Amino acid sequence: MSELIKTSAIVLSKINFGDTSKIVHFFTEDYGKMSAILKGARLPKSKTGTVLDVFNYVQLILYKKETRNIQLISQVDLIKHFHRINEDLEKTKYASAVIELLHNLTVENEPYQKLFKGSVRILDLLNSDSGNPKLLFVKYLIFFIKEIGYEISMDVCHLCHKKLTGEETVSFSLEKGFLCSSCRKESITFFDFSKELFNFFICLNSKINNVRYEDDDLNKIVFFLERYLMYHLHEFKGLRSLKSY
Ligand SMILES: [Zn+2]
Structure with a gap:
């Protein structure tokens, strides 16, 4: 049994399928990432046009079946096309x-x-x-x-647990995480943060x-x-x- 569901989604990609259809990958609000087919999307009478363009924010109505990898689109409507993204x-x-x-x-x-x-x-x-x-x-x-x-996590040094206040050079170890200026000398680290860069990272x-x-x-x-x-x-x-x- 398939259920009819409604959710909003971002279009991630689309490919042509068969003679007239399209398979689209969506990132949906309520169900996460999923693929769905729109039958007849490429027929001249189809009204979908550019609705399924990548980046578009759309409203979807589809028949969803747990056991199926590709769901069936019943209706798709444009919520927002971010037209200025493609111009730059x-x-x-x-x-x-x-x-x-x-x-x-x-x-x-x-x-x-x-x-x-x-x-x-x-x-x-x-x-x-x-x-x-x-x-x-x-x-x-x-x-x-x-x-x-x-x-x-950037609050404390992952070796000695000292609080990292942004007043010293710190390093990041992929295995351990952030290390204070003393502990970093005894570990293999892959990335050094100057005081300024670490403070910028805290702000971000x-x-x-x-x-x-x-x-x-x-x-x-x-x-x-x-x-x-x-x-x-x-x-x-x-x-x-x-x-x-
Ligand atoms: Zn430390």
Whole structure:
């Protein structure tokens, strides 16, 4: 038995299927990542047109069956098309990286409602003119890592448990986590945070918005977070979107 469900979703990718259909990957609000087919989507009389374009925020009605890998779309309506993302290479690059994270690093059929809301929000922010796309993306990446269960704790040194106040150079060990300036000397670490960079990282993790930073600080944090994810998720080989634009 299949049940008729209604949920909102972000379009992650689409491919043509058979002569007239399309198979679409969605990140849905209530059911997480799933694939669904829209039969007749490519027939001339189909009204879907560009509704299923990647990045779109849509409302879905579909027949869902637990035992099926690909669900059947009954109706799809556009909630929002983020038209300005496609007009700007920098925005496209970071929006693509958001889609890539959702596509590759979330578990099929597992709901992530907070991550869904945050993902719609970053697409909305990238679509508007508010803020540097790279900064918006780095904040999203930290949030994403937390929501998939790999939050980076930065309160204390993971060896001696001393509080890290942002007044010293610290290092990050992939096995242990953040280490204070004394403990780092006795461990194999992979990434050093200057006092300034560590304070910037603390700010990125907080709700503070008017942070001062250099572009290179953002590059360093992206590098650090990508390597951190690669260490924990072996199937992850880095974000292709960041290299291909
Ligand atoms: Zn320590």
